Amino acid sequence: MPTLMIQGCTSDAGKSTIAAALCRLLARRGLSVAPFKPQNMALNSAVTADGGEIGRAQAVQAAACRIAPHTDHNPVLLKPASDCTAQVIIQGQPIGHLNALDYHAYKRRAKTAVFDSWRRLAGSYRHVVVEGAGSPAEVNLRDNDIANMGFAEEADCPVWLVADIDRGGVFAHLTGTLACLSASEQARVKGFIINRFRGDIALLRSGIDWLEDKTGKPVLAVLPYLHGLDLAAEDALPQTRGHGEGFRIVVPALPRISNHTDFDPLRRLDRVDFRFVGPGEAPPAADLIILPGSKNTRADLDWLRERGWADAIARHLRYGGKVIGICGGYQMLGERIEDPDGQEGAPGASDGLGYLPVSTRLAPAKTLINVTGRLTLGGREARLAGYEIHHGVSLARGGHPVRLDDGRSDGAVSDDGQVFGCYLHGLFDTPDALDLVLDWAGCAARSPVSGADALEAAIDRLADALDTALDWETARRAGLCLD
Template sequence: MRGALLIAGTTSDAGKSVVVAGICRMLARRGVRVAPFKAQNMSNNSVVTLDGGEIGRAQALQARACGLEPSVRFNPVLLKPGSDRRSQLVVRGKAVGTVGARDYFTRRQELREVVAAELSSLRAEFDVVICEGAGSPAEINLRATDLANMGLARTADIPVLVVGDIDRGGVLAHLFGTVAVLEPEDQQLISGFIINKFRGDVSLLQPGLDQLTALTGRPTLGVLPFAEDLWLDAEDSLGTISGATVGRPSPPHGTDWLTVAAIRLPRISNSTDIEALACEPGVSVRWADSPHQITTADLVVIPGSKSTISDLEWLRANGLGEAIRARAAAGRPILGICGGYQMLGTRIVDGVEHSAAQTLTAFADTPPHTAAGLGILDLDIEFANPKIARQVHGTAASIPVHGYEIHHGRVTRTADPAWLTIDGTPEGSAREAIWGTHVHGLLESDEFRRTWLAEVATRAARPGFTPAPDTSVTATRTTQLDLLADLIETHLDLPALESLINQGAPTTLPTIATALLDPRQP
C-alpha cells in the first residue's frame, strides 16, 4: 500500500480527527508505515514535541495511533485564537507572531510552501499519509487561502472522503451540499462519504444513502456507530459545554464520589488536562461557567487560557472570581493550571497575549497590561517572549511526574511553597488546599495523581473516596485507539479505502451542476 488520503468534514467536530486516528491505527496494526498530517490546525489544545515544538493535540494522538512520537512535521501550521479576530501563528512548532484574517491572506504563499515541503517529505518516508482537513471544505469564502482542505488535495492530488456527524441531524444535506458548492476541479477529488455517530438500524438509513449516491455519483464507504467510550483527547472546544460531564464516570473504588467542577473559560487552552481526572473511578468531572455550579464541588479546576487577563476579567464579571476566593478562604480544594495558576496570583503584567489580541501587528510595541489576580496565591507573573515550550520531568514529594509547558508567563516573585521540582528547579505552588502549576499533562502521571487525589479527598471531607490502584491514562488512551481501529475495520469498506489510497480519486466522478443551487434557473 502506498499513497495518501484526506479526511474532510461537513463541519468542525464532525469526526475528522477520530476517523484519521482510527485509520492510522488500523493501518499500523497491519504493518503499514503510516503517518498523520494536518497542514493547518486552529486549536488551543496543543502538546509539545520532543524537540520543543508545538502541535495540535489531535495530531499527537494520531501520531501515537501510528506508533510514532509527536512531531512538528505532522502539523506544520497551528493557529491559536487569542480573541475573536487575532490568533497566534505557530509555524513548524514555533510561535512567529499573531495574525488576523487579512494578515493570513498575505502570508498564504509562504505557508503553502511550508505545508507542501512537509507533506512531500512525509510521503517520501512513509508508505501512507492520512491527512486531516480543517473545518469544512465548503467554506468557499476561504478557498483562496485554504491550506488544509481542497487547496491541499488539489496541490498534492489526494483523494478526499467527507465525514458527516449524523447525531446532529441533516447529515445527508450536509454531505450533498459540501460537494455541490465546490468548483468542478475540487469536486473531482471528493471520492466518497463516511457517516459518523449513527444510532439505530442502518437499514433505515440505507435508502437515504442510496439516494445520496444517485445524486452525487459517490458512495458512502461506511457508517460508524456512536461509541460512548470515545472521549479522551477531545480537541475541539465544541465538546466543552457548560454542565456537560467529561467522559463516562465509573463507580468509586471506595464508598464516596469525588466531584470536580472545571471552569469553562471563554479562551480555554488545553482543556484536555482534566481528562486524566475523569479516567479515575469515582471521580465525576463537569464543566462549569457560573458560581452555583462550583459551590458543591469537592474540587474546582481553573484550566489554561490563551488570553489570561481577558478570561480573568470574565471570571470576575460572572461572579466566579469571588466564588473561587470564598472557596479558598474556606479551605476548599482549588487547582490552577498554567493560565489558571496565573489567575490565582497577586499580579499579572502582560505585554504579549493582551497586546497581540488588541493590535493589528504581530507582537506590537504597546504598553503592557497589568491586572490584579485573585490574590489567593502570593505570586507575581510577567509575560515575556520567547514562549516557553518544552517537555518536562521531575518529582512531587519524590513521586515521578512528567508533562509539558506552553506559556509566556514567568513567575517573577512567589512566597508560597513549591509544589513540584522540575529539572532540579522548584515549580508551582502548594498552600493548604490550593495548588497551581504551569505544567500541562501533569495529572497523567498515575502515581502522582492517585496520591494527590487522596489528599484532595481528605481536604474535601470525603473519607470514603479511595483512588483506584491501577488506573492508567496511557492504557485508557491505547484502548480507545484500538476501539477506533476496530470500528474502522468493522464498518468501513476497506478494499475501497485501500483502492483510493493506492490509485487516487476515480476519474469518472460526476460534477454536480451549480445550476442545481441557483434559484434563478427554471
C-alpha cells in the same frame, strides 16, 4: 507517496477520529504511516519530540501511528486569543499574533511551510493520512486555501468526506458540500463516511442507495456511535455534566480555555462528580476547584471576576475547600500578571487573585518542553510526567510542589496548604501523581488507568470499529493504498 485526505462536512464531523483510526489500521498492517494536518485552529496543543507545538489531535494521531509527534505533523497552528486574533505557530514556533485579514494575506507564506512539511513526511513514510479543517464548503475561505481542497488539489490526493448523522441532515450535508465544490474538487472526492450512526443500519439502506445514485460516489463505511469513547477532543469541550453524587470537582469553562484535555483523567474517575461550568452558570458548591490554562490569562481573569468566581473561590476556601491552578490558572492565583509587550492581548498588568506568592511576566520567548519529575504535597511525593506550554516567567517565593528531573522547580503552595499551582499540563495523567492530588484534596477515588493506557485503548476501540465498518475493497478503489 500515497496520501489520503479526510475532510468533513462540518466541524466536529469526525475527521480527527477517522484519521486516527486509519493511522492505527495502517500501522497494524506494518505499514509506515504519519499524520498530517496542514492548518489547525485549536487551543488544545502538544509539545513535540523536536521541541515545537502542534494541535493535540495530531499528537493523538501520531500515537495511533506508533510514532513520536513532530512539528511536521501540523505545520500551521492557530491559537485564538480573541474573537478576531490568533497566535500563529509555524512548524512548531510562534511567529506572532495576526488578525483574520492579516493572516489571510500571510497564508501564501504559510503555504510554503505546509508543503515543505508534507514533502518531508512523504519522503520518510510510506503513507500520509491528512486531516482537513472545518469544511471544504466554506467558499469565503477558498482563496489561498491550505486547509482543505486547496491542499488536496496541489498535493493531488484523493479525499474522503465525513458527515455526522447524529446531528441530522446527513444527506443534505454530503450533497450540499459537493455542490459547493468545483468540478475538479468534486472528482477528487472518492467516497463518503457516515459517522456516529445509532440503530439498525437496515433502516439507512434506502438513503445510502439514494445518495450513491445521486452522486455516483460510494459510502465506504457507516461508523456506529461509540458511546463513552475516551479520545481527547481536538478543541470543543466534552459534553460533561456532573451526575450530582460523589466528590465534586468543578472547572470554569474560560472563554479561551486551553488544553482542557488536562481533565480527561478526572472525568474517568468513579465516585467523582466532575463538571465544566459554563458562562451561563453560577459557580456551584464544590470540594475542589481547578482553574485551567488560558490563551488570554488577563482577559479570562477579568471574566472570572465578572461572573462571581473570585467571590466563590474565597467562600470555597473559607469552608475548607481546595484549589489548583494549571498554567494560566496558576498565574491567576498569584499576585500579579504583567504583559508589557502584549503577548496575549493589550499591553498592561493585572492583579491576580492573591492566593499564591507568585508574580508573572509574559515574555516573547515561549517555553515548549516535555518534562518528568516529582510532585510533593502534604509531605508525600509521587512521580509525574507532563509538558509546559507558556509565555509566562513566574517568580515564586517559598516552597515549590514540583521538582523536575532537569533541575528546575515549578509552582507554589499557599501557606495554609489549601491552594497550589504549577505550569505542568498533564499533571493528572500519571496515576501516582493523580492519586496524591486526590488524597491532598480529600477524595477517596483512585485513578483506574494511566492517560497513555486510556489513549491506547480508545484508539484501538475506534480502529476496531472502522475495521468492521469499512468496505475494504471499495476503499482500495477510493484511494486507500494498502501496499
